[in-house]
Amino acid sequence: MRALLGATLLLASVSLARAAPQADPLASPMWNDMVERILDGGPVVFDDRVKVVVPSVVEDQAQVPVTADARALEGVETLVVFADLNPIQHVLTLNPAKAAAYVSFRMKVEQGTPIRAAARTADGVWRVGGVYLDAAGGGCSAPAAAREKSDWHLSLGETNGKIWQAVDGSARVRFRIRHPMDTGLTRDGIPAYYIERLVLSHADGTPLASLDMFEPVSEDPTLTVQVRLPGRDAAVDIEGRDTNGLVYKSRILASQDQSEAASSAGDPTP
Amino acid sequence: MMTRRHALGLLSTAMAAPWIAPWEAYAAPLSYTLKPKEIAKGVWLMEGAQEAITLSNGGAIANVAVLDTAAGAVVIDTGPSRRYGEALSLLATELTRKPVARVYLTHFHPDHVFGSQAFESGTVASTPAVAQGLRDFGEGFADSMYRAAGDWMRGTELVIPEPIAESGVEDFGDRRIRLLAMGGHTPSDLALFDETSGLMFTGDLVFLDRAPTTPHADIERWRISLANLGAIPCSAIVPGHGASEPTDRGIQQTRDWIEAVESMVNDAFDRGLDISEAVALPLPDWMKRVALARYEFERTVMHLYPKLEADRWPRVDREG
Numbered sequence: 001m002r003a004l005l006g007a008t009l010l011l012a013s014v015s016l017a018r019a020a021p022q023a024d025p026l027a028s029p030m031w032n033d034m035v036e037r038i039l040d041g042g043p044v045v046f047d048d049r050v051k052v053v054v055p056s057v058v059e060d061q062a063q064v065p066v067t068a069d070a071r072a073l074e075g076v077e078t079l080v081v082f083a084d085l086n087p088i089q090h091v092l093t094l095n096p097a098k099a100a101a102y103v104s105f106r107m108k109v110e111q112g113t114p115i116r117a118a119a120r121t122a123d124g125v126w127r128v129g130g131v132y133l134d135a136a137g138g139g140c141s142a143p144a145a146a147r148e149k150s151d152w153h154l155s156l157g158e159t160n161g162k163i164w165q166a167v168d169g170s171a172r173v174r175f176r177i178r179h180p181m182d183t184g185l186t187r188d189g190i191p192a193y194y195i196e197r198l199v200l201s202h203a204d205g206t207p208l209a210s211l212d213m214f215e216p217v218s219e220d221p222t223l224t225v226q227v228r229l230p231g232r233d234a235a236v237d238i239e240g241r242d243t244n245g246l247v248y249k250s251r252i253l254a255s256q257d258q259s260e261a262a263s264s265a266g267d268p269t270p
Numbered sequence: 271m272m273t274r275r276h277a278l279g280l281l282s283t284a285m286a287a288p289w290i291a292p293w294e295a296y297a298a299p300l301s302y303t304l305k306p307k308e309i310a311k312g313v314w315l316m317e318g319a320q321e322a323i324t325l326s327n328g329g330a331i332a333n334v335a336v337l338d339t340a341a342g343a344v345v346i347d348t349g350p351s352r353r354y355g356e357a358l359s360l361l362a363t364e365l366t367r368k369p370v371a372r373v374y375l376t377h378f379h380p381d382h383v384f385g386s387q388a389f390e391s392g393t394v395a396s397t398p399a400v401a402q403g404l405r406d407f408g409e410g411f412a413d414s415m416y417r418a419a420g421d422w423m424r425g426t427e428l429v430i431p432e433p434i435a436e437s438g439v440e441d442f443g444d445r446r447i448r449l450l451a452m453g454g455h456t457p458s459d460l461a462l463f464d465e466t467s468g469l470m471f472t473g474d475l476v477f478l479d480r481a482p483t484t485p486h487a488d489i490e491r492w493r494i495s496l497a498n499l500g501a502i503p504c505s506a507i508v509p510g511h512g513a514s515e516p517t518d519r520g521i522q523q524t525r526d527w528i529e530a531v532e533s534m535v536n537d538a539f540d541r542g543l544d545i546s547e548a549v550a551l552p553l554p555d556w557m558k559r560v561a562l563a564r565y566e567f568e569r570t571v572m573h574l575y576p577k578l579e580a581d582r583w584p585r586v587d588r589e590g
Contacts, residue, residue, distance in 0.1 A: 056565070059572065065544070067547075104545070136414065160585055176580070177587075220580075222576075249587065250588055
């Protein structure tokens with residue numbers, strides 16, 4: 001009976017979302033298209049609990065800091081970030097296995113555009129938040145800085161990173177992987193070449209999170225995710241793969257001194 | 271034919287859709303009003319607005335000065351656009367009743383250099399590094415200025431100054447100006463000390479009651495330049511932004527600001543905050559009282575963070 005009631009409620013909420021589509025608060029001309037192409041046609045509801053944070057001023061259109069944060073929702077299965085008016089709209093998708101529905105990174109924008117985060121919860125509904133980012137053009141069509149150097153390939157895949165553990169067992173992982181992340185849209189005619197997948201797992205093999213990334217993620221991807229580690233002497237393995245099939249492996253240790261730093265700092269979130 | 275209803279429809283579209291610029295932007299009266307203030311005998315200061323570059327101020331946010339000399343007018347910085355430069359050139363001739371003998375650019379930032387077009391070629395001088403910086407970045411600066419200031423920029427083109435300014439004394443007959451080549455706010459900042467009036471023109475090495483900008487800053491070098499400036503006795507300090515004051519308040523405030531933001535950014539980075547979190551950190555009250563505090567703090571976080579991320583985390587990749 002309870003299951004049936006739950007199913008009825010679920011159907012009700014789904015059909016509600018289908019029956020009465022809300023107007024896009026950002027009034028984007030691309031919104032309906034985004035729902036069809038990136039959110040599988042919905043159902044979709046706008047939800048303030050899904051937050052997108054962007055700076056109030058953009059100087060570098062190739063490195064715009066973006067945070068997508070759906071931690072206020074329970075049971076997020078997928079968190080998608082997209083930009084309606086970018087030539088390539090889909091930026092990344094986070095699948096948090098043992099991770100928070102939270103990702104911070106930098107992206108390229110070709111012009112001012114809505115930046116959206118859509119979190120799909122267990123009921124199959126996409127809950128969408130977003131902001132309008134005011135920016136000058138050109139982030140997607142400017143060549144990667146690496147392409148100005150003949151020896152850029154020597155540092156390809158170099159990874160630096162660090163873990164901050166909180167007392168509640170969650171851990172923040174911040175890392176940067178050297179990669180040109182070519183969009184294929186640049187004046188120099190270089191085809192698209194980017195890291196398309198990252199898998200984070202605990203050193204014992206437990207999956208923590210995976211990320212599908214696309215051309216708009218900035219050169220030298222620099223990401224922040226929050227995972228749940230089984231123990232304090234933990235390590236996070238990162239395995240990346242780019243569109244040429246190159247594999248990038250790294251391991252970030254949650255060493256003792258880092259733990260102390262984290263516990264004295266407390267929860268790093270302000 | 272466009273009816274009134276069509277026009278109203280367009281207007282409301284512009285208001286509803288944030289990617290269409292505000293209607294009033296096209297109706298602004300595009301003429302700079304320069305208000306010269308005589309801060310010493312034969313020395314006039316045109317104070318910039320303590321604002322970011324906008325469609326309303328046309329980018330006139332930096333201080334510009336005119337000095338009367340026996341050899342002619344000496345101009346320090348040329349403002350944001352051709353239109354500004356033309357008004358400034360006219361004003362300099364009116365104030366001094368002489369042609370402009372020399373123009374100095376203090377550094378390569380666009381709010382200080384894009385009026386150069388209005389001055390006779392050969393009169394605009396800078397350090398070699400500023401000339402090179404404009405060759406490398408000038409077109410990009412022009413793009414940003416056109417976007418931020420709009421039609422105020424019409425007709426403005428990049429002018430590469432003569433790379434002839436270096437540390438030493440320039441003698442204009444009744445006025446000797448000592449050039450001090452420094453750096454830190456940008457790779458090359460020229461301060462000018464007028465021996466006759468005792469005024470120290472610091473360019474953007476000093477900001478007063480306006481938050482310092484950091485897109486090309488080297489904080490350590492900036493600190494050293496400020497210490498050097500502070501050691502030179504002068505009658506007043508004329509900052510790049512803010513009022514001329516007979517105290518070293520500008521030097522101290524600029525030093526306090528760059529040290530505070532550097533330490534806040536380092537601390538946020540060490541705590542594992544990402545950029546979005548760091549830009550939202552609370553500012554102490556004294557910083558909040560400075561114009562554009564949040565705006566410039568946000569920019570500075572974005573300027574300093576990528577370098578920390580590149581330099582300070584342990585290398586973690588393994589052989590694939």
